[in-house]
Amino acid sequence: MEQTVAHLTTLLHTLASTDNEQRAAAEEVLSKEYLEKKPDLALSGLIHILRNNPDVPLRSFAAVLFRRLALQPVSVPAADGTKSHTSALFMIQETTRRGCLAELLGALAAEPVVTVRKKLCDCISEVAKALLNKNVAWPELTPAVLQCVRAAEPEYRESAFRILGSVPKLLMPNDVLDMVTVGPIFESGLAESEVLAVRITALNAAVFFLIEAGPDTKAASFSGLMVQMLNVLPALLGAGNEEGLTEAFTALIELAANQPKLFRPVLPQILSFALSIIGNAQLESTTRHSCLELLLTIVDEAPAMVRKLTPDFPSKVIPICLNMMAQLEDDESWHTASSIEEQEDENDEDYVIGEQAMDRIARKLGAVVTTPVAFSIIPQMLAAQEWQQRHAALMAISAIGEGCHKVLNKDLGKVVNMVTPFTQDPHPRVRHAACNCIGQMATDFAPSLQKKFHKHVIPALMACMDDVANPRVQAHGAAALVNFCEEVERTDLAPYLEALFGKLVTLASSPKIYLQEQAITTMATVADAAEDAFVQYYPAVMPALLQILSTPNSKELRLLRGKAMECATLIAMAVKKPVFQNHAQLFLEALARIQNEVTDPDDPQVSYLMHAWARLCTVLAADFVPYLPIVMPPLLTAAQIKPEVALLDVDDSDEDYSPEDGWQQAMIDGQRLCIRTSLLDEKCSAIEMVMCYARHLGTGFKPYVPQVMEILIPNLLFYYHDGVRHAAMRAIPPVLAAAQDEPTAVLPLWSVAFDKIAKLLPQELDVEMAYNVVAGLTEVIQLLGEQALNDQQAATLMRVLNVVLKEYYDRVKAREEQRQDEDFDPDQEEAIEDEAALENMVITEVAKLIQTLLKVYGTHALPLVDQLMDSVVVFLNESDEDLILLAVSVFDDLAEYTGPALATYMGVFGERIVQLLASPLPSVRQSVAYGVGIAATKGGPAVHPLCLAAVPRLVEMVRAPKARDDDNVVATENAVAALARILRSDVLPVDQRDEALAFFVMSMPVVFDEEEAVVTTTFLLDLVESAHPAVGARLEHTVDALLEVLYQGTLDDDQQLQQRALADVKTLLAGMPQDKQTAIWNALPADKRSVLKERGFF
The missing domain is CATH 1.25.10.10 (Leucine-rich Repeat Variant)
Structure with missing residues (x-):
């Protein structure tokens, strides 16, 4: 030893x-x-x-x-x-x-x-x-x-x-x-x-x-x-130990993130103590910031508790945050920097921390409590002599816009009028902040801001683009236009195009590289929004962009060249292939040359190249196929990037793993896991581009299908980056579709993918990934038809779906428990509903998958669906809207795709289906009514008793006092359509038919649900053309109903039926005395008469 x-x-x-x-x-x-x-x-x-x-x-x-x-x-x-x-x-x-x-x-x-x-x-x-x-x-x-x-x-x-x-x-x-x-x-x-x-x-x-x-853990116990x-x-x-105090706050932040309810008994005391810290300028900034972070973490994790126990939180904390935002110095380097990146805000500065705090408070505590406090202070700040106060006020409006959307959107005009004058403020930093505020509002309040206030906003931003003495302001004005144009209607943008284009051309010739880059980026977005209206500017722009791409590949020009690629390809998409065709070859050659020049993996042109090639593919379609051998090798290399990972001891230096270099860190079992995520973004983009090529090129992409599938399948489990997993799943259906004409090649590839999917879905925690997986399954089954699943795979799929349904049910129950929380309030209900809406995407897609199985396999799918029936029965008898809808959708699809086999399930659905026609939920009534109508048409005599029992409830739905209100009208129209289908199917005894037919005629028209409008209008026209007494006794109402259908344009997609309706109306009118015809016409509202004439009906 x-x-x-x-x-x-x-x-x-x-x-x-x-x-x-x-x-x-x-x-x-x-x-x-x-x-x-x-x-x-x-x-x-x-x-x-x-x-x-x-x-x-x-x-x-x-x-x-x-x-x-x-x-x-x-x-x-x-x-x-x-x-x-x-x-x-x-x-x-x-x-x-x-x-x-x-x-x-x-x-x-x-x-x-x-x-x-x-x-x-x-x-x-x-x-x-x-x-x-x-x-x-x-x-x-x-x-x-x-x-x-x-x-x-x-x-x-x-x-x-x-x-x-x-x-x-x-x-x-x-x-x-x-x-x-x-x-x-x-x-x-x-x-x-x-x-x-x-x-x-x-x-x-x-x-x-x-x-x-x-x-x-119960708060009271501890x-x-x-x-x-x-x-x-x-x-x-008291001991002046600020380092220790910061360490203590850091520990409590960890507790608040995991167990916020433990702070409930002491929350007022924490707030009181924290206010003495974060408002004390004598203390170190790290101490104040960590204290504020503790408060914000509690707000993030338990907003309802904060609203209830410390209602004065906004009035106490927001003024401090606004004051922090005004702690800003006018650094000369801000004005003279040759690169904006050199001047990015430091994350630990007071004004940055204050701005982030305002954003979090607004989003978590909500508009109702945040807006009054913030806007009791902001106007005073805007009127202050100190430019920092005005700057802070504008940045605050920018920060709280998303969280306070519901309140501010009602007074959007006032806010716009409050902000836009500051694009002319004497101080350039304030003008810069005004541009920032407008740009953020253009995102947070889209499309209302663009539609209602383009006359205020676009001129204000264009004025900033003329601020030659302050290129930072010019660049930010152009940057704000990017946000604005992403949601603007082309007709609202059109009047400004000429002036806007002229200013962007001027900025693109600036000696400041960052200003050239921004001008080109904005031009690309404007072109994308303007679409074919940009054609007139195309001749002046495209040669200039090609000229930029021909410049030497120097490091300082790489980003500019990348943005030129982006701009040119977005313009190509806007003006379409016929206009772009003359430059297509030159542009393709330029991209190929640049791709060969790029050797540095950190070159920004790599990402721009990937996206540029993909946009060209969408423009050129089949003409792009010859370029795949150039495009695909680097794309496949990028799609296979392995994560750069380092596991460091707590004592190891992490200077080589900084966020600035694209690294992120997490503590795991006492060690630091460092992952370089910047490269993974490139990997994600590469997979998205592969999906783009497969979708747009179809069979032209077939040679690459086996190799691409080998890359996609392992990436379904690439847990380092959620975006990679999502993209890989979304790419599988279009990639398989490219080779669907060769089943012997496709099915083995799909089989491997299915096995991977079946293992990951039951334990998938990422809602978006779960949605992508279920949607992908649906799309592939639609694509491959009956070959998509063998018996073993089908059985596996049912086991997986049962797990998904059970876990969804458990989460619904968990949300119901949340509503019983002692701090529950309306704002928390909004958060719960947002979570439910996200998960509803998955369960809706599950319903679509079940529908696809029934549609593709018909009655052969019934043994599979039977395996889900235990869950369906539970869901059917629940009160939660989404649970009921899934169960009812199964009933609807059984009726639609298995016809008489529906009778087997009457014990499951029968009585409950009739009850649900009286549900307080319009969506449930609509789905049930639709299913009842389909059952009458396709279910055969064995389901007629169900349909017969449903008639009184359908009549009640149509007669309800608010049946035609916006929330109820689609459900009501489905009830009318169900009556039409029942009447057509001879379900009703003879002694009840005449009364039911008369009720149906008086329930018309159906105009909002276009599918049901076709069904009901067709049945009504059949009655008209057979001179049925139910119509003869109600001629004026029948004419009015058909005129309403024509006026609404409900049948525009079915010209044959529309012309039939018009002919029958004219026949009915011709059979009336002239004075009666005139009276009916004059009784129509003037706008309706005008539209009917304009459309050439009369």
């Missing part, structure tokens, strides 16, 4: 060397000679150094290295050729492990140096977590930690809480929570009178203990502990 210890000591010294080669060689020896061949000696030797070496840094390093080596993942080959994953801690002999664990606790009881103790505690914590994960006992650990809690030395007490913070499960043996035992442990640390560091560490430990206790935890804050403030 002595020799091993001596060698390891030498290696430790070498590992600490600044010589990279020596350090790498030492790492190689440690890994190959010790970890792989002699793990027992390696770990025992490091423990010996930790316990016995007099060198303090070496002992500290030994603790760090022991943790790394003991827990480093190791692949162990198995006899069957597979590999299992373990770590050295579980590969060494039991006696060695027990010896190491005992020595770690010995060090905990004896190590005198604080810096070493911290590394030791980290080591013990990570080892403990690894043992817990493997269910390996370490019974001596908890008593040793509790012994430290009671120790006389404060550094020992701090060590105990450091470990408890990392491994809170130590206080919950067998997952049993006993506050009688645990409470005094924390109380001793939180009330520490000797050393504040102990109180901070105890607070951190208490936070992670409460998080570990789980979401069912109110005493919460008070003790919060009492640490004033002590730190």
Whole structure:
């Protein structure tokens, strides 16, 4: 052992060397000679150094290295050729492990140096977590930690809480929570009178203990502990320990993000204390910002609780945030910068933090409480002499627009009139802020802003584009126009095109590269919005863009060239192929040349190239196919980008993994996981482009289908980037469609994809991905027909759908429980409804998938649908709208696609279907009425009793006092259509038919549901042409009804039926006396007579 210890000591010294080669060689020896061949000696030797070496840094390093080596993942080959994953801690002999664990606790009881103790505690914590994960006992650990809690030395007490913070499960043996035992442990640390560091560490430990206790933790049970935890804050403030105070706030932020309800009993006190911090300019900004972040996290996670318990929150916090937003200096470099990127706002500046806070408060607390407070202050700020106040006010309007949309949209004109004059403010920073505000409002209030206020907004922004002395203002004015034009109607934009185009051409010739870039970007958006109205400007623009693309590939011009590609291709899409054709070849050659020039993976042209090629594909269609060999290789390379991942120890430097370089970090089991997400965005774009080519080129894309599917399928599980997964799923149907004429090639590819999909869907937590998967299944089954699923796959699909339905049902019930929360209020209901609407996308697509199965397989699908019937029965008898609708949609589709087989399910649906015709929910009544009508038409005699029982309810629906109100009219029209179908199907006894026919005639017209309008109008015309007494006795009403159908243009897509209706109206009128004809005509409203004449009917 002595020799091993001596060698390891030498290696430790070498590992600490600044010589990279020596350090790498030492790492190689440690890994190959010790970890792989002699793990027992390696770990025992490091423990010996930790316990016995007099060198303090070496002992500290030994603790760090022991943790790394003991827990480093190791692949162990198995006899069957597979590999299992373990770590050295579980590969060494039991006696060695027990010896190491005992020595770690010995060090905990004896190590005198604080810096070493911290590394030791980290080591013990990570080892403990690894043992817990493997269910390996370490019974001596908890008593040793509790012994430290009671120790006389404060550094020992701090060590105990450091470990408890990392491994809170130590206080919950067998997952049993006993506050009688645990409470005094924390109380001793939180009330520490000797050393504040102990109180901070105890607070951190208490936070992670409460998080570990789980979401069912009741606030009342821990109110005493919460008070003790919060009492640490004033002590730190009083001692002037701002670093400790910031650390305490950071811990509480973590608690608020996970268990916001625990703050309920102490929320007013927290607000009071926080106000004394965030409004105190004498304190460090990091202290104030972390305190504000605690408040905002509570708002984010429990807005209803904040609204209820601290109704003065907006009036207290918003003024402070607005004041923070005004803490801005006029830096000369802002005006003179040659690149806007050089001057991007620092995220930790007061004015940035204040702006972000205003956004979060508005979105979470809502418009009703935010708007009055904000707009009681903003006008004063706009009238202030200090430019910073005016700037802050405009940025505040920009920040709260989304969250306060419902209130501000009602007074949008006032807000526009408040903001637009500041595009002429004396100070350029204020003019810049006005542009920013208008641009954000153009997004938040689209399309109302564009439609109602283009006369105010476009001239104001164009005036900013003339501000030659301030290119930053010019650029921001043009940038705001991008947002505005994304939602503007071409007719509203048309009057400004000439002037706007002239200004953009001028800006594009600016010596400032960033201004040229912005001008080209704005021109692209204007062209996209103007569509073919941009044709007249095309001759002047396209050659200039081609000229930019011919410039040398210098680094400073890369972004400009990229934006030129974007602009040119958007213009090509706007003016269409015939106009673009003359430049198409030159442009394609330019892109091909640039693609060959690009060698730097960080070159911005890479992304622009991908999108430019795809837009050209949409313009040129089949003519683009010859360019696929140029386009596809780099695209497929990008689609296969592997994530750059680094796993860092908490002590490792992360300077090489900064957000500026595209890295994001997350803490996992005490280590930092770093992922370079910027490259993954490129991967996502590449897959989206592949989908574009497949959709637009069809069979022209067929040669690439096998290779592309091999790329797409693994990316369904690419959890590093949700966008990649979504794009991969959306791409599968169009890629398969490109080769659908070769089933023998497509079906094996689809089979592999299906297996992957079937595994991921039941456990999919991402709602958007779940929607994409179900929609993709539907699309492929529609595409491949009966070949899409074999028997085994069909059975698998039903099992998966049952899981999806059950989980959806559980979430519906969870939302119902949320509504019973003590802090529930109308704003929270809005958030719940938003969540439900997102999930409803999935369940609606599930209904469409079931419909597709029935449509494709007919009665052969019934054994599959039967497997879902347990869920359908439950849903049918629920009160939740979406649950009922899914069940009713199954009834409708069974009637539509299985006809007489519907009779088998009368025991499931019959009585309940009739009851639901009286549902208070219009959507349910509409769906049920439609299904009843289809059942009458296709279900056969066995379902006639159901249809007969439904007639009185259908009549009640039509007769209801508000039957034709906007919310009810479609349901009512479906009831009328159901009566028409029932009457046509001879369901009714003879003695009831005449009365029902008369009621049907008087219930016409149907004009809003175009599908049902065809059904009902056809039936009415049949009655007219057969001279049925039900019509003869009601001629004037029949004429009025048919005239209304013609007036509304309901039958415009069915010209034959429309002409038939017109002919029958004229026949009916011709059979009346002239005075009666004139009276009917004159009784029509003037606008209706005018429209009927304009359309050539009369």
